Amino acid sequence: MSKIHVTTTINNEPVEFLCDGSQTILDVLRDTLGLTGSKEGCGSGDCGACTIMVDGRMICGCLMLGAEAEGKRVETIEGMAQGDHLHPLQQKFIELAALQCGICTPGFLVASKALLERNPKPSEHELRYWLAGNLCRCTGYDKIIQAVMEVAADLRK
Amino acid sequence: MGEHRYKWIGTRPNRPDGADKVTGRARFGADFNMPGQLVGKVLRSPHAHAIIKSIDVSKAAALPGVKAIVTSKDFPEQPNQIVSAGEMLVNLRDITRNVMAREKALYDGHAVAAVAATTEAIAKEALGLIKVDYQVLPHVIDVEAAMKDDAPILHDHIRTEGVEPKPTKPSNIAKRIAFAKGDIEAGFKKAELVVERTFHTAPVHQGYIEPHAVLASAAEDGQVQVWCTTQGQFTVRGFCSRLLNLETSHIRVTPSEIGGGFGGKTVVYLEPVAIRLSQKTGKPVKMVMSREEVFRASGPTSGGMVKVRLGATRDGRLVAADCTAALQAGAFPGSPVGQGCMCSFACYDVDHIRVIGYDVVSNRPKVAAYRAPGAPILAWGVESAMDILAQELGIDPIDLRLKNAAKKGTKTHYGPTFNTIGFEECLQAAKNSDHWKSPLKPGFARGIAAGFWFNIGGDSSAAAHVGEDGTVTIISGNPDIGGSRASLAMMAAEELGIDYTKVRPIVADTSSIGFNFLTGGSRVTFATGLAVVEAARDVVRELKKRAAKIWEVEPDAVVWENGEAKPASTNVGQQEPLSLAKLAAMAGKTGGPINGHGQLNAQGAGPGFGVHIVDLKVDRDTGIVVVDRFTAVQDVGTAVHPSYVEGQLQGGAVQGIGWAVNEEYIYSAKGKLENPGFLDYRMPVASDLPRIETILVEVANPMHPYGVRGVGEVPIVPPMAAIGNAVARATGVRMLDLPMSPPRLSAAMDAARPKMAAE
Amino acid sequence: MPRVILTPSFADLYAGGKVEHEVPGLTIRHLIRHLDERYPGIGQHLSHGVAVAIDGEIYQNALLEEVGVHSEVCFMPAIEGG
Numbered sequence: 001m002s003k004i005h006v007t008t009t010i011n012n013e014p015v016e017f018l019c020d021g022s023q024t025i026l027d028v029l030r031d032t033l034g035l036t037g038s039k040e041g042c043g044s045g046d047c048g049a050c051t052i053m054v055d056g057r058m059i060c061g062c063l064m065l066g067a068e069a070e071g072k073r074v075e076t077i078e079g080m081a082q083g084d085h086l087h088p089l090q091q092k093f094i095e096l097a098a099l100q101c102g103i104c105t106p107g108f109l110v111a112s113k114a115l116l117e118r119n120p121k122p123s124e125h126e127l128r129y130w131l132a133g134n135l136c137r138c139t140g141y142d143k144i145i146q147a148v149m150e151v152a153a154d155l156r157k
Numbered sequence: 158m159g160e161h162r163y164k165w166i167g168t169r170p171n172r173p174d175g176a177d178k179v180t181g182r183a184r185f186g187a188d189f190n191m192p193g194q195l196v197g198k199v200l201r202s203p204h205a206h207a208i209i210k211s212i213d214v215s216k217a218a219a220l221p222g223v224k225a226i227v228t229s230k231d232f233p234e235q236p237n238q239i240v241s242a243g244e245m246l247v248n249l250r251d252i253t254r255n256v257m258a259r260e261k262a263l264y265d266g267h268a269v270a271a272v273a274a275t276t277e278a279i280a281k282e283a284l285g286l287i288k289v290d291y292q293v294l295p296h297v298i299d300v301e302a303a304m305k306d307d308a309p310i311l312h313d314h315i316r317t318e319g320v321e322p323k324p325t326k327p328s329n330i331a332k333r334i335a336f337a338k339g340d341i342e343a344g345f346k347k348a349e350l351v352v353e354r355t356f357h358t359a360p361v362h363q364g365y366i367e368p369h370a371v372l373a374s375a376a377e378d379g380q381v382q383v384w385c386t387t388q389g390q391f392t393v394r395g396f397c398s399r400l401l402n403l404e405t406s407h408i409r410v411t412p413s414e415i416g417g418g419f420g421g422k423t424v425v426y427l428e429p430v431a432i433r434l435s436q437k438t439g440k441p442v443k444m445v446m447s448r449e450e451v452f453r454a455s456g457p458t459s460g461g462m463v464k465v466r467l468g469a470t471r472d473g474r475l476v477a478a479d480c481t482a483a484l485q486a487g488a489f490p491g492s493p494v495g496q497g498c499m500c501s502f503a504c505y506d507v508d509h510i511r512v513i514g515y516d517v518v519s520n521r522p523k524v525a526a527y528r529a530p531g532a533p534i535l536a537w538g539v540e541s542a543m544d545i546l547a548q549e550l551g552i553d554p555i556d557l558r559l560k561n562a563a564k565k566g567t568k569t570h571y572g573p574t575f576n577t578i579g580f581e582e583c584l585q586a587a588k589n590s591d592h593w594k595s596p597l598k599p600g601f602a603r604g605i606a607a608g609f610w611f612n613i614g615g616d617s618s619a620a621a622h623v624g625e626d627g628t629v630t631i632i633s634g635n636p637d638i639g640g641s642r643a644s645l646a647m648m649a650a651e652e653l654g655i656d657y658t659k660v661r662p663i664v665a666d667t668s669s670i671g672f673n674f675l676t677g678g679s680r681v682t683f684a685t686g687l688a689v690v691e692a693a694r695d696v697v698r699e700l701k702k703r704a705a706k707i708w709e710v711e712p713d714a715v716v717w718e719n720g721e722a723k724p725a726s727t728n729v730g731q732q733e734p735l736s737l738a739k740l741a742a743m744a745g746k747t748g749g750p751i752n753g754h755g756q757l758n759a760q761g762a763g764p765g766f767g768v769h770i771v772d773l774k775v776d777r778d779t780g781i782v783v784v785d786r787f788t789a790v791q792d793v794g795t796a797v798h799p800s801y802v803e804g805q806l807q808g809g810a811v812q813g814i815g816w817a818v819n820e821e822y823i824y825s826a827k828g829k830l831e832n833p834g835f836l837d838y839r840m841p842v843a844s845d846l847p848r849i850e851t852i853l854v855e856v857a858n859p860m861h862p863y864g865v866r867g868v869g870e871v872p873i874v875p876p877m878a879a880i881g882n883a884v885a886r887a888t889g890v891r892m893l894d895l896p897m898s899p900p901r902l903s904a905a906m907d908a909a910r911p912k913m914a915a916e
Numbered sequence: 917m918p919r920v921i922l923t924p925s926f927a928d929l930y931a932g933g934k935v936e937h938e939v940p941g942l943t944i945r946h947l948i949r950h951l952d953e954r955y956p957g958i959g960q961h962l963s964h965g966v967a968v969a970i971d972g973e974i975y976q977n978a979l980l981e982e983v984g985v986h987s988e989v990c991f992m993p994a995i996e997g998g
Contacts, residue, residue, distance in 0.1 A: 037181015103416025140811030420998030572990030573969030678997015
């Protein structure tokens with residue numbers, strides 16, 4: 001079976017790759033391009049550990065084919081920090097201990113950033129529902145919610 | 158302890174591995190790769206119980222790209238005896254059969270064969286070409302069904318241990334265990350009120366988000382390297398050494414960052430298989446479980462039956478407590494029933510106690526530890542029964558517990574007499590909490606429950622290496638599952654008197670640091686913390702010697718204060734203090750590099766107690782439980798890094814909420830797991846929950862220089878009963894079985910309705 | 917003399933059901949040796965997979981730990997954790 005040639009943009013860099021028709025964008029990111037920051041927790045879109053942005057839309061990387069990235073703009077956790085400056089969400093997650101094992105953290109950060117870009121003043125209720133597609137088994141979500149709410153308030157200042 | 162003022166302990170610095178984990182840079186189990194690696198995949202039994210008559214791999218082996226296939230024949234037979242492997246006591250006969258089924262497949266998902274191929278697609282295709290001839294046998298899942306005389310027998314060699322006379326017939330009951338204090342029948346004679354109920358819990362999974370993953374590379378000279386996600390790299394080494402007849406020094410295990418474990422990553426599944434495939438092919442082999450495989454084949458915890466009988470006087474004094482528990486062990490003996498039984502009534506000071514436990518095999522995956530193994534199952538029964546007692550006596554549930562609370566000097570039913578513990582303090586803190594004092598919202602009800610866990614210590618090694626600029630590397634051997642790098646670095650900084658940022662902790666592989674027992678039982682901050690303290694003190698001893706050489710005095714004439722060597726008294730003469738940085742810069746001239754070591758078997762891990770309060774309402778139509786407020790109170794010893802201590806309480810409580818209201822393994826009539834995915838195995842998500850408030854009660858552990866107690870286990874013990882007790886008060890329906898899921902709860906409320914109307 | 921307490925399960929298997937025992941000795945090893953003389957076979961059982969509580973503090977893998985003249989020493993199943 002011949003491979004598909006895909007031209008796309010990942011974290012603002014032009015990227016070309018070859019993939020099988022059955023490979024997900026998550027497989028491509030992790031196995032072909034070495035971007036292992038997006039995690040595979042379930043492979044069925046239930047855990048959110050592979051959350052990425054495609055053309056400004058939040059998706060689970062395990063549910064999109066690599067070939068579908070043609071001509072699209074893909075953003076992953078690896079593109080969130082700017083140079084040696086962490087994004088305020090990344091910084092706050094560390095300061096408030098909003099992670100324990102850290103496997104779900106990339107997904108939560110990408111999803112939280114997407115929310116704040118869309119809704120700079122979410123209520124806690126809205127935030128909890130926005131993040132309901134991201135599973136965390138360590139923290140009970142408390143410190144994650146607290147961190148995002150604080151960053152939202154900081155960014156509004 | 159309160160009078161001590163620490164510089165670092167009790168503060169909340171950023172964790173050393175924070176930046177790696179928020180940028181995606183941290184490497185977890187599935188993030189390791191080697192050039193030329195093969196992909197390994199496991200063929201799993203579709204039957205709950207079946208004889209494996211033959212396995213034909215010829216077609217699969219002929220598929221281009223397939224490099225090796227292993228079955229049980231590729232693993233040496235092991236004796237039926239309990240031996241130590243990586244400091245865990247294990248039955249090697251059972252472990253090798255759990256890694257790869259031998260005579261029989263014992264559960265849906267049991268590994269039967271494995272393939273290594275050049276691509277994942279080829280490996281999967283090859284699995285489909287392996288022909289296994291099964292003879293399907295009757296199976297049994299439920300614990301009480303498995304105990305019946307006519308139940309299908311899993312193992313012909315098992316005779317129930319702990320029963321006299323020794324049974325002659327095989328049984329699924331592997332062991333009977335008993336604990337007692339006083340005279341149970343005499344105790345019940347004094348009772349003015351007796352509560353007796355039988356409770357059940359459903360089997361649940363630890364639910365870590367990261368599936369098991371391993372990369373193994375075996376060289377032609379017998380040296381093996383392994384990178385894997387595990388709670389204990391030394392345990393992996395120990396198990397693989399035993400199962401594959403390799404010397405421990407020939408296996409080097411590097412732990413990846415670990416994406417959750419909760420006890421589920423204390424054993425091996427893929428590691429011996431990947432090593433064997435690598436040995437047969439001469440190439441690195443990478444294996445990663447799918448989520449479905451995690452659910453079907455890795456360590457869930459037991460489902461159980463708990464029968465509780467409590468006797469009390471009218472004024473609320475417990476006079477007798479009796480309990481019988483049976484826990485699923487899964488396919489091989491070894492449920493946590495013994496520990497559960499020991500925890501059962503540990504919260505209470507009762508003169509007459511009897512606890513009997515049964516370890517029962519059934520056609521489920523072999524259970525693995527899950528946070529305070531066994532204790533939550535027993536607590537569901539005992540703490541629910543305590544609430545029934547409080548209701549029947551008309552006593553406040555906290556007051557009932559205070560009246561009977563274990564304290565220093567209380568003799569437990571499992572033997573020891575408690576030293577300094579903090580249960581009463583926790584109950585008082587709960588009683589004084591804003592939550593308990595706040596009025597309930599209309600339509601809501603409040604429940605409380607308590608919980609206990611021993612905590613453990615064990616073997617730990619640590620090293621402290623001083624760099625030439627006076628910064629310090631702390632090397633230990635426990636995977637950091639929830640911020641332990643931070644707590645270890647804080648203790649080192651406190652001992653050395655230097656800034657926390659000058660201490661860099663790393664987690665080393667099995668060849669780079671001495672033995673460390675695994676990350677589990679909430680032992681790392683306590684036990685490995687002690688080893689780090691010892692290593693830091695070793696460095697300080699050396700630093701004092703170096704300063705003494707420079708000043709030409711005896712080492713005794715030097716003291717170490719605030720990160721500097723100073724003269725012990727004016728007799729030594731006027732000397733400028735020597736900082737760690739100055740001494741490090743002169744190390745070569747004063748005797749060479751400055752390093753410290755600590756190695757010990759940490760004893761006296763202080764037990765922990767918790768009290769949880771929950772406000773909730775139940776939707777009458779759907780049976781959905783809406784948790785509105787939750788507070789976890791716990792005796793945490795000294796909270797080294799309070800944020801991560803709070804995190805343990807919050808995370809454990811939420812796992813308990815899931816166990817209470819949703820999570821369960823659902824099996825088909827044929828014994829096949831029907832919900833092996835996160836969509837149908839419903840763990841709590843952010844929108845299910847309120848804030849989880851925490852109250853840290855600091856009762857220092859006298860056996861640790863900083864008063865540390867383990868904190869991670871206790872918080873999963875009380876939530877189920879706290880929720881059940883609130884549900885009973887909200888609906889008038891006492892749920893005896895977990896989970897209190899919407900269909901079960903609405904059915905129970907429907908069943909109670911006509912009766913309520915009739916009354 | 918130290919007071920040794922066995923679980924009923926150990927006691928039934930080896931000590932005719934007797935749970936409490938006065939045993940001379942200065943270390944856990946001494947106590948195990950004396951108990952094994954009284955109840956042959958129990959020593960092997962108490963040396964592996966067993967935790968010991970000396971005056972309320974739990975020790976795993978104990979052998980050389982000292983016990984006091986009035987110590988309470990309990991043998992019980994070893995404890996693992998999550």
